[in-house]
Amino acid sequence: xxxxxxxxxxxxxxxxxxxxxxxxxxxxxxxxxxxxxxxxxxxxxxxxxxxxxxxxxxxxxxxxxxxxxxxxxxxxxxxxxxxxxxxxxxxxxxxxxxxxxxxxxxxxxxxxxxxxxxxxxxxxxxxxxxxxxxxxxxxxxxxxxxxxxxxxxxxxxxxxxxxxxxxxxxxxxxxxxxxxxxxxxxxxxxxxxxxxxxxxxxxxxxxxxxxxxxxxxxxxxxxxxxxxxxxxxxxxxxxxxxxxxxxxxxxxxxxxxxxxxxx
Amino acid sequence: xxxxxxxxxxxxxxxxxxxxxxxxxxxxxxxxxxxxxxxxxxxxxxxxxxxxxxxxxxxxxxxxxxxxxxxxxxxxxxxxxxxxxxxxxxxxxxxxxxxxxxxxxxxxxxxxxxxxxxxxxxxxxxxxxxxxxxxxxxxxxxxxxxxxxxxxxxxxxxxxxxxxxxxxxxxxxxxxxxxxxxxxxxxxxxxxxxxxxxxxxxxxxxxxxxxxxxxxxxxxxxxxxxxxxxxxxxxxxxxxxxxxxxxxxxxxxxxxxxxxxxxxxxxxxxxxxxxxxxxxxxxxxxxxxxxxxxxxxxxxxxx
Numbered sequence: 001x002x003x004x005x006x007x008x009x010x011x012x013x014x015x016x017x018x019x020x021x022x023x024x025x026x027x028x029x030x031x032x033x034x035x036x037x038x039x040x041x042x043x044x045x046x047x048x049x050x051x052x053x054x055x056x057x058x059x060x061x062x063x064x065x066x067x068x069x070x071x072x073x074x075x076x077x078x079x080x081x082x083x084x085x086x087x088x089x090x091x092x093x094x095x096x097x098x099x100x101x102x103x104x105x106x107x108x109x110x111x112x113x114x115x116x117x118x119x120x121x122x123x124x125x126x127x128x129x130x131x132x133x134x135x136x137x138x139x140x141x142x143x144x145x146x147x148x149x150x151x152x153x154x155x156x157x158x159x160x161x162x163x164x165x166x167x168x169x170x171x172x173x174x175x176x177x178x179x180x181x182x183x184x185x186x187x188x189x190x191x192x193x194x195x196x197x198x199x200x201x202x203x204x205x206x207x208x209x210x211x212x213x214x215x216x217x218x219x220x221x222x223x224x225x226x227x228x229x230x231x232x233x234x235x236x237x238x239x240x241x242x243x244x245x246x247x248x249x250x251x252x253x254x255x256x257x258x259x260x261x262x263x
Numbered sequence: 264x265x266x267x268x269x270x271x272x273x274x275x276x277x278x279x280x281x282x283x284x285x286x287x288x289x290x291x292x293x294x295x296x297x298x299x300x301x302x303x304x305x306x307x308x309x310x311x312x313x314x315x316x317x318x319x320x321x322x323x324x325x326x327x328x329x330x331x332x333x334x335x336x337x338x339x340x341x342x343x344x345x346x347x348x349x350x351x352x353x354x355x356x357x358x359x360x361x362x363x364x365x366x367x368x369x370x371x372x373x374x375x376x377x378x379x380x381x382x383x384x385x386x387x388x389x390x391x392x393x394x395x396x397x398x399x400x401x402x403x404x405x406x407x408x409x410x411x412x413x414x415x416x417x418x419x420x421x422x423x424x425x426x427x428x429x430x431x432x433x434x435x436x437x438x439x440x441x442x443x444x445x446x447x448x449x450x451x452x453x454x455x456x457x458x459x460x461x462x463x464x465x466x467x468x469x470x471x472x473x474x475x476x477x478x479x480x481x482x483x484x485x486x487x488x489x490x491x492x493x494x495x496x497x498x499x500x501x502x503x504x505x506x507x508x509x510x511x512x513x514x515x516x517x518x519x520x521x522x523x524x525x526x527x528x529x530x531x532x533x534x535x536x537x538x539x540x541x542x543x544x545x546x547x548x549x550x551x552x553x554x555x556x557x558x559x560x561x562x563x564x565x566x
Contacts, residue, residue: 038343061318061367062292063442076343078293079504080497083441084557091443092292092317093375096368100387123364128397134355136341136348138394139318142366146388172391184391185403185412260344 014244016197017262018252019216020154021047022244023195024108027152031055032105033098035144039261040154041108042077046070046255047248059104061140063090073255096140099147102188107144107151113166114153116209116230117180118173118191120145121166128168138170145171150192157196163229174208198224200241204233214239267433268486269463272536275485276303279423279455283311283333287374287421287453289319291444293343294499296322297427299492299539300459302530305329315374315421317367317445320496321512324348327360328522329530334361336419338370344506345513350522364397369416371445373400376418377452385413424453427493428477429500431460435483436469436476441499443477450478459489461501472562491540491548502551505543 014022017040024044028034030053036045045058049069058066060077065088072081083089098104112135113121122141126132145151155161173191174180181190190208194201200214212224213235225232244252256262270278280286286304289296301322304312311333314323318339326332328350340351354360365373372384385404390412395401400417426446431437437458439446450456456478463486469476495505515525533539540548 060442062294063444075506076293076504078343078442078497080499080553083294083499084555089440089442091371091447092367092445093371093448096371096388100368123393123397128393131356134352136346136351137337137339137364138366139339140367142392142394143368143388146390146392168396169391169393172389175391180391185387186390187387187411 014249015262016216018244018249019241020195020197021252021262022248023200023241024152024154025051025248027193028053028056028106033057033059033103035059035061035099035104035107035148036077037107037109037141037144038076038139039110041110042074043252043255043261044108044154047251050251051248057087059095059098061092061095063092063095064088065090065095073257075260096143099143102147102149104148105150107148109141109144109151109153109171111153111155111171113161113163114155114194115163115166115173117175117177118153118194118203118210119166119169119175120153120171120173121168123170124168126167141171145173145191146186146189148189150189153191153194155194155196157198157224157227159227159229162227174203177208178206180208198227202235209233211235212238214241216241217243265434265480268435268480268483269433270485270487272299272303272459272487272489273307275457275487276300276307276309279457279484280304280309280312281422282309284309284422285313285315285420287315287424287449289316289322290424290426290446290449291442292318293320294441294497295427295439295493296320296496297425297459297492298322298494298496299489299536300425300427300457300487301326302533304331305526305530315419315449317365317370318343321348321509324350324516327351327354328516329526332360334363336363336365336370338365338367342509342513344509349516353519362397363400364394366394369394369398369401369414371448372416373419374445374448374452376416377420378448381418383415383417385415387413389414419452421449421453423455423457424449425457425459426450426477427459427489427498429460429498430462430464430468431458431486432464432466432469432480433486434466435480435486436466437478437483438469438472438475439477440475446477450482455484456482457485457487458483459487459492461490461492461498463488471564473564474562490536492536494543494551500553502553505547505551507547
């Protein structure tokens with residue numbers, strides 16, 4: 001799965017997952033309160049924390065708050081190094097309370113299926129009456145998507161995952177477009193960015209529809225369109241996603257030495 | 264001094280988990296999951312249970328595969344580091360097991376409502392989501408004070424909550440540390456509480472730090488001495504997460520046949536806890552032990 005990008009004098013070796021994690025980390029500003037989801041987001045937070053966002057606070061749904069990176073690599077948020085010298089070990093409800101009050105700046109979540117308005121499904125493929133595939137469910141994702149000031153979605157870009165309309169809304173995005181969140185009573189927030197293995201997408205402030213804003217090196221717009229299940233809108237100017245730099249790659253190798261998440 | 268509640272695992276499960284019971288377990292989510300108790304439930308062939316939890320890693324999947332479960336009330340059922348829980352998937356897809364879908368926040372509020380003795384708790388989560396379609400106990404309401412739309416989460420009253428902790432006295436006063444998950448509300452909401460503990464200690468030790476008591480003994484019905492009772496989940500201060508077990512379980516649970524083999528080796532044919540640990544193996548056990556200790560400074564509770 002290694003892709004070697006050789007662009008003029010710039011030579012770098014990185015995997016698609018490392019690029020995704022790096023892009024996710026760059027979405028975090030210093031001093032933000034970050035609600036960290038399972039899997040790739042775990043690494044995204046560690047990377048942000050170790051580079052440009054040293055004062056970010058990480059909040060984990062199990063009841064963990066960290067203001068320092070875990071001292072050793074972790075595969076999951078419940079690994080004991082992630083509890084070691086934590087700032088706070090608490091109840092899940094305490095941290096959900098932070099979210100509900102509007103004190104969480106940004107949350108990172110993964111998804112199985114997403115639609116043009118950023119609604120996420122991690123529960124049912126098919127319908128609840130005629131289930132084709134049962135997925136694990138919300139966990140905290142519905143809460144993060146409902147209540148954080150903004151959230152970032154990290155997922156694989158495939159046509160069966162990027163669908164016109166999700167089969168089931170586990171984690172609300174913009175529903176059917178502008179004004180929907182307000183109408184259903186959600187207090188704030190919504191998805192701001194979708195990071196995939198092919199590119200980066202954001203949301204049109206007027207229509208709330210997903211738009212392609214950046215493509216990863218070596219990927220074409222055609223490839224992205226072919227892997228998206230609706231007629232995807234484009235930003236006026238499509239950027240090229242910056243590749244991970246040496247420091248970021250070194251950090252990622254430290255945090256995921258076996259390449260469990262990023263090989 | 265009240266009578267000792269110390270019993271064996273088979274006694275605790277046979278007395279307090281009945282066919283049809285609603286059981287909350289794995290309430291710290293990824294840590295301190297009472298696997299030893301769950302395996303005893305499977306060995307005793309309990310049937311028609313309702314499982315209650317947020318994220319209980321692979322324990323729910325094992326109980327479903329063991330044929331013990333009629334209904335699941337949960338936010339997430341899977342294998343935290345590998346993804347899908349295959350027994351859960353099969354059971355839901357075949358319609359053999361019913362599910363009430365929650366988020367972590369709605370599950371917590373559902374138990375908190377019961378813990379507080381009220382019929383529901385309000386929340387701001389899940390509005391506009393389809394959780395309302397697969398959970399009839401979520402409703403939208405209008406706040407009588409602000410007029411805001413809110414999610415009302417109906418109270419859940421478990422018959423029994425099973426909690427694995429680091430230490431407890433024989434009366435059931437239990438110390439737990441680490442992330443708490445939904446443990447406090449699950450215990451308080453429950454009719455019975457079973458404590459399984461790494462260590463049974465004199466009451467003085469528990470009394471020296473009442474802030475660390477997760478549930479007072481008067482709310483506990485049974486205490487079980489269960490060293491390594493959380494394995495393969497991590498137990499702060501005792502042992503680390505056994506990642507390989509979770510990876511192996513993913514492969515083993517892919518088909519009903521391979522799950523049956525896994526269950527025979529890890530549950531049905533296990534004679535006792537010593538036998539279980541022998542199956543894990545001494546090298547693996549040693550690798551999981553705490554290497555870098557960090558003991559908290561004592562707090563003075565004197566007067």
